[in-house]
Amino acid sequence: MTLPAIGISLGDPGGVGPEIVLKALSERSSLPEARYIVFGGGPILAEAAEALGLRPDLSTWKDGDLPSVPGRFFRDAGGPQAGFVKGKASAGNGEASFLFFRAAVEMARAGLLQAVVTAPISKTSWRLAGLSWRGHTEYLESLFPGAIMTFWSAKLRVALLSHHLPLREAMERVKKGALLGFFRNLHQSLGRTKSGIRELLVAGLNPHAGEDGLLGTEEDDEIRPAVEEARKEGLSISGPFPPDTVFLKALGRPEKMVVALYHDQGLIGFKLEAFETGVNATFGMPFIRTSPDHGTAYDIAGKGTADPRSLIAAIRMAVELS
């Protein structure tokens, strides 16, 4: 078996990304054996390492095959080498963090990486840099329209039918055909990994899952028919369940994943159970992408106090799923 190759993009140079990446890679005992490749800029890494008093000990990887032994590598992703702003958004921060991310994604699309772990970018920086994608996820969706957002913590696992959409638009996605396609795609994507998920629990859209049509019709018209069709195809899936109790059915049950029908339905519960320890994982692509469940944390950037645990969890998960 080949050791997985895991790309790690540094994120926004003005945020906590460089710091938590260096901290995570320095805590060797906490990471499984793999080939880790940091995609970033040399001066940014050097500056962060000096500020932290760390010697990251990364081998520079330029071209050709990656060594087949475990290790930590650095890949210069090009782009601006200076002019970054610590602690706030800037066009330079946006351009650099996009290039780091894109370089890792390209390498993964080419089959050289099994997973990409993304340290936080600032969507304001991306906008200032003139980028049209809102963030990592939107860029991945533009390349892979079947990309699926999932959220993982020790206690709860959630997949989102849709994410960054106004609630009205998200509701329009709740159609039998779209749901069935989503269930199949999620099932297949999870099945290709060691996710451990064996059962999908689908939330309803309305209070009490519509209560036999009294409180809404989408359950009877769209959701239940899609779930039943998926079951006929052999998927282990059930629902629609009342949205306010479906999370309790999955809590502490690592083999169960809740399918939420819109952003906040999934993330209200997830963030209450997993804030700052959760991992975001994107499925439905030829590779896995994971990220920590927090942002650039500009307010503490450069102070050396950023907590790398969520990033470490994202890296571990990337290796486990690869």
Added chain:
Amino acid sequence: MTLPAIGISLGDPGGVGPEIVLKALSERSSLPEARYIVFGGGPILAEAAEALGLRPDLSTWKDGDLPSVPGRFFRDAGGPQAGFVKGKASAGNGEASFLFFRAAVEMARAGLLQAVVTAPISKTSWRLAGLSWRGHTEYLESLFPGAIMTFWSAKLRVALLSHHLPLREAMERVKKGALLGFFRNLHQSLGRTKSGIRELLVAGLNPHAGEDGLLGTEEDDEIRPAVEEARKEGLSISGPFPPDTVFLKALGRPEKMVVALYHDQGLIGFKLEAFETGVNATFGMPFIRTSPDHGTAYDIAGKGTADPRSLIAAIRMAVELS
């Protein structure tokens, strides 16, 4: 100061209501001093007491003024005296539980009770009995159109702009005028009690509270103007906040209450934090109504194993708020 008079309706005779009411009233040390009046039927109470081996020691209260000393009283609410079905819904169960509840509400409307605590009814029993109200809440709303549903636990407090509505209809309620009226009503209702709430945190409707209009317009068009208007009137209120993090702002802060814009937005978070210990409280009426956060539990009815803690919490809260 007069001791509060608290009505307690027995709930569905086939459910755990009679059992938990008797258990709660027997644990004298766990309840504050007050005048407690059970609204129910004599044979139901006698049967439950015998099954539990409890001697409830209730003074029958027929007419005239309640004694001004602490005590436990029984008020026969009339209706069927027999023919109830244990462990499942029935028309007789529905008729009886409605009469118990209505008798308590009438006494509260007449100013003789400061609060009503409702043990669980079965909405199926109510339907079988030909009642047009879905449950306690809908009956109260028919009498008091400004009734407000709130949910309380040790960790979290939530008010719902709307509750038993299809999500599409609930979204139509998110209008500046309706929101402002709701904020005022909630603020005034809480202010008349010892609720301890000093700040309202309003959730947005869309992911990230609309993110400056990118992910929805209701925040800018309806919610923020209503919050700002309410602030001008002197209310301590803020928002709209991203729905997936607003609960974290209120968690463990007993002076803060989240205003959720639809049923599941409020109850997904609340049930994860408070399942089986939460209390439902109805404000916006001339009296307070509280109830435990569970149903009839037909599966364990009559076995003597029902847990009275949520009902005890509801009774304590009724006294504290009175």
